[in-house]
Amino acid sequence: MDITTILTQLNGDKLDWTRTALSGGTRSEVYLLTKENDKAHVLKINKAETTQAEVDFLSTYQSISLLPDLTLVDPGFQFMVYTHIPGAIATSFNSSKNKLMQHLVSGLLNRYQPASTNEQWGWRGATVSTWEQFLTAEVEAAKEILAPCFKRAGLHIEAPVPTKREQANLQPIPYLLHGDCVFHNFLVSEEQLTGIIDPTPIFGWPHYDLIYAFFSSPYDLTKEGFDAAAAKLTVNTSNTKQLYEEVLIGLYQRLAICLKHHPADWLAYLEVWDYWTEIVDNH
Template sequence: MQIEEIFVELRQRGIIDHRIDDWIPLSGGTLSTVYALRENQQPKLIVKMNDPLTVRLESEYLKFYKSIPLFAQMIQVHENYEYFVYTYQTGEATYPRKHKKAMLHRLVTQLINHTKEDPSAEGYGYQDKPSPTWQDFLLLRYGWAQETLERVLSAEDHKFVEQLIRNTPESGRKYLLHGDCGVHNFIFEQEQVTGVIDPIPTIGEPLYDLIYAFCSSPDSLEPETIEHAVKSMDGGLYHLSTLYADVLIGLYFRMATCIVHHPQDLEEYLQAWNIWKMKVEKE
């Protein structure tokens, strides 16, 4: 559907009234087509279009976590999942690269501690293409990362990460995770995270989202930064004994993404890689 058709349909169904008088396209990292519906040139609602499976999974995620203030509120989803509508979140989409420890603490207390198990979940990892086990999901991510990092890390490093993954439990609890919980999907006001957008619904352990956030920017990657956040997690949501290995795996994945999207950050990530690898080897 075109935005003109959607606009008329929303009017006819009473989802929007005459005060919403125009729309503008939004750009960003998402693969969806996104528009802001505006009132007096101020964004009020978001219309997001993608393939039906993606629309269904994202809209169901927002419904599942409708009580979490960091997320937008679902307004409407098309019956054939051609689009969905949710509230606009004010703020800046640029991470200030400050106060990472406080940001992670807020993320834990406002989001991760409210993560719930999904009793209907099938498999692990990305909901649109679930893997049989959690280990299979990590190995899937490893395959792409290994190819991308082939000339960056040594063969010994690649084998080390693969072995860490093969030492992880094959299965576990099935929590519904954000799946792309990085600073590129955070909204900030006064240098504080106030919103989280664009989930890639994923089934796994809550620590995955925290490690993803920690590794999503190259600043403040010292162990004490994430250790402080982990201490704020509700008991039972993490396994402290495997934290360092899990972080090294997450850092490995993030460095591969960095090469594709932010190659200028690679040197900082490599410095952190050496620190974390030493910690894991000492364990």
């Protein structure tokens, strides 16, 4: 839908919005909308299925202050408008990483709810029967990217294999997750987490978002740093060994992402592979 047409709908009260283009995803258009004596809003134009998934996530968690509030949703899901959260996109975690991770857990992950109408796992629109199937598919996708590089470099890194999760203390129903908890989707002000944007929803366990966020910055990839945040999770994560196995899977995924999109960070993640492999082996 054309931006002018959308703004015409928004300007029914004859108060014109001033728009500023923001950096969006590969397929989305994003604009900051401002007008005198009113709160700033964000207009996001995207594919209908992508917009609907994001709308469903924000609607489910509308009481969470770290997430924007929906203001207007196109009936055909061609666009949506939500409140603008003050803060700057995080460029790195630096010394505030541990604090941000713990705030992420307390402010978002611990407030996730089971997706009661869904018993499938993984990406919305491409779900599978079990969490292990989802993780296996993620590992295989990463392996396709990494294997040729490892071969050229003479590296021998085995792809981690997800193990069947012990279900004794876990309900078999997945939670609705953000799915893309990475630092460039975090808004910060004075080293405080103020908002989280751009969900790509997944049905799974809350600790997936923690692992994904933890490895989205190459700063402080230690067990102590991860444990400090994981200790605040209120959803049972089964046992420590399985949790660390999924941490290793998250690191493997991040290696592939770095190789494809952030090659400057590659060595930082590669250097901690043996470190995390030893942690898994010792549990």
